Amino acid sequence: MFGVSAIFAIIACGVAMKEYxxxxxxxxxxxxxxxxxxxxxxxxxxxxxxxxxxxTISSSHKWDTHFVVITILACLIYRTLGVIIQCAILNQFRTKQFTIVDQFVLSYGGLRGAIAFGLAVSMPEIIAAKSMDYNSAIVELVEG
Structure with missing residues (x-):
């Protein structure tokens, strides 16, 4: 109805229906x-x-070390920044605060890998950087 992705729709439905x-x-x-x-x-x-x-063994791959390293570093940095900023905002309204350990677990163990891999696999073939994105998603999935 709202045009959101299937993953988001399932999560929203689960949250709304849990209490009922x-x-x-x-x-x-x-x-x-x-x-x-x-x-x-x-x-x-x-x-x-x-x-x-x-x-991994059946596809042709184009490996670019710089792209993979930059992608992993960017994911780690921006995931950590996102968790720190969101926890700082949420801690203003919570009685039980997010600790540094909580924030570390959230930033390191958050959603990643499988969703990125699924998105990389579903990219259209006309995108020139598909194989590089695909390789980065595999490395991110294995790293996670």
Whole structure:
């Protein structure tokens, strides 16, 4: 309805529906849903890594060390800056503050890799830098 990506739509739906669903299912059903979700997440992660391995050996690659290093450094720097700035803003409104350790975990363990890899794979072939972006996404996924 709003024209957002499927990932964002699923997250928004889950956040909005959580309270309604939890109040209307039994404890056993809640436990089953929790473990089913974990199973699906692990299965999805396995499929992504299998696809990563197969595509690494089956595709033609254009390697540019400078581009890969700059991409990884930029991701690390901007992810860290984003977490620090957002935590500084959020800490003004929270009773339990984000500590430095929390911010480190958020900046190092945030979403990355698989989404970048999926976006790089889905890029149109007419983009000249697709193979370099693809290689950077593989390195970022392996680094994460």
């Amino acid at each position: 669903v939890k109040g209307n299912i039994t404890h056993e059903a809640n436990t089953s849903v929790k473990y089913l979700t974990k199973l699906l997440a692990l299965s999805g992660e396995t499929i992504i890594f299998m696809f990563l391995g197969l595509s």
